[in-house]
Amino acid sequence: MGVILSGDALLTLKTLPPEYAHTCVTSPPYYGLRDYGVKGQLGLEKTVDEYIENLVEVFREVWRVLRPDGTLWLNIGDSYATRSGPQAPTNTRNSNGHTEKRVPAGYKYKDLIGIPWALAFALRADGWHLRDDIIWHKTNAMPEAVTDRPTRAHEYIFLLSKEPRYYYDADAIAEPCGKKGNARSFRGGWAYTGHTSFDNDAESDRETHGNAENERGTRNKRDVWSVATAQFKEAHYATFPPELIRPCILAGCPVGGMVIDPFFGSGTTGEVALQEERDFTGIELNPEYIAIAERRIKATEEKGIQLKMWNCRAAQTT
Known part of the structure; x- marks a missing residue:
């Protein structure tokens, strides 16, 4: 069964009961990348520290709703300290372009900020066990017009756990x-x-x-995963490929268990969870992306999978 909750990630997580899910598989909005046109979105903070603090607060609620043997699989990309004006989208199927860029306080022009590790270390300091840094090797990485560094062709997936011992099905992803x-x-x-x-x-x-x-x-399974970036026909930029997160779901959640994603986007986590006979709960702030995810996941109904649409905005204001 699938449930999509409409609302802010932090506030909506607070409505879920403790020890609700087996695992969390998610990818939050990257720092200073895009303005998705929704009030309350993460990623547009004025400072890196504020961005990290906001995400730590969200994942503190994820901690609460995970079972004691639960895990967090966190995909996060990096950013550069650079300067540029706002850029219109090159993909006409999406109205959200790049945000205006300014060098964040405490960084030099052209610095690689180190967002993934800053977040991983902050989560570790907040109580999570940092268990692995998985390299997502993008086999079809986007070309970059740079001449003073290599083109970036990877992102991180961090595996974190609540306890030293946790549910992990190694055989499922051998x-x-x-x-x-x-x-x-x-x-x-x-x-x-x-x-x-x-x-x-x-x-x-x-x-x-x-x-x-x-x-x-x-x-x-080794911790370098070579997976091509996703080609998704509908209007969402940050779609991670199903084959990237399939091992996370197979290893982190038993059949019939619950997978959560507080940054649901176009619904990849839900789609893969249902394909692998797991339940899911997704949280998404942007109504446009909820509609995309709903259409995408409802395509599985012919296989007997049920989807519920819940709107939690009323609950958040009470």
């Missing part, structure tokens, strides 16, 4: 691999084993020190 060995493998103590199996799973490694063939044909 990677296929061959049986042959590889001399690059190393084990504890930073000692290379030399000409041993790179593809062995953990159990085989323990039992044979990497010297046996991997009969299972799978290995633990």
Whole structure:
């Protein structure tokens, strides 16, 4: 079952009961990127610190609504300290262009701000366990007209948890691999084993020190994910690809469990959750994107999946 809640992420999260969801998979608006034309949107703060503080407050509520063994999978991109006027959109299907750019206080012109790690460290300081930095390698990254640095072709997905031990289904996202060995493998103590199996799973490694063939044909998923950016026909810029978040949902939530996304956008999290037989709750501030998500997810109704549309604005004002 799917539920879309219309409203501000922080206020709407406060209406949900504690320990409501198994996992959160989300991508908040990036700092200083676009004006989506909705009052109360995140990403247009005057300072980086204010942006980070606002997101920490949102994810503090995510913490509350997650089960004790819950996880947060957070996709976030970086920004540069630069100067430019507002730019109209080049995609005529969307009326939201780039915001006006100013160098934020405390940064030098052309600095890479480091938004992802600033947010990750702030969340860690707020109580989250920072478990992994997953690299989203964009196989079809957008070209950049720069001549003094490489073109950026990656973003981060941070895996965070409430507790040191949490629900994580490694088998659900295990990677296929061959049986042959590889001399690059190393084990504890930073000692290379030399000409041993790179593809062995953990159990085989323990039992044979990497010297046996991997009969299972799978290995633990690595933390560099090569996925092409999404091509979505409707009017939403920040659509992350379904195959990027599918492993997050499979590993972070059991079948029949609840996935939440407080920045629902065009509904990718909900679509993948339903495809994988999980329930979802999405929160979105922009009515235009809610309409897009509703159309997108209702296409799954022919498979017997139910979708409820809830409007929580009245609840937020009481």
